[in-house]
Amino acid sequence: MSRTGNADMDIGCPECDATIATSIPPGPGIHAENDSNRLLGKETRCRNCGHELELYYY
Numbered sequence: 001m002s003r004t005g006n007a008d009m010d011i012g013c014p015e016c017d018a019t020i021a022t023s024i025p026p027g028p029g030i031h032a033e034n035d036s037n038r039l040l041g042k043e044t045r046c047r048n049c050g051h052e053l054e055l056y057y058y
Helices: none
Strands: 007-012 019-024 040-045 052-057
Touching: 007 052, 019 040, 019 052
Parallel strands: none
Antiparallel strands: 007 019, 040 052
16 A cells, blocks of 8 residues: 655664654555565665665555
8 A cells, every 4th residue: 555645754874873854755555466566765864974874665
């Protein structure tokens, strides 16, 4: 099932342990009847140390 709005998330930076607030746009979701379940991604940077973070979602 897909979402209609952005989801706000807090993630931890593996380099400096800072908490990064970001939002994930809606994805297509996972559908049992559809083989085209596409894993999507988003890049962001830690505002504390500059470490690049990659987030993946359906």
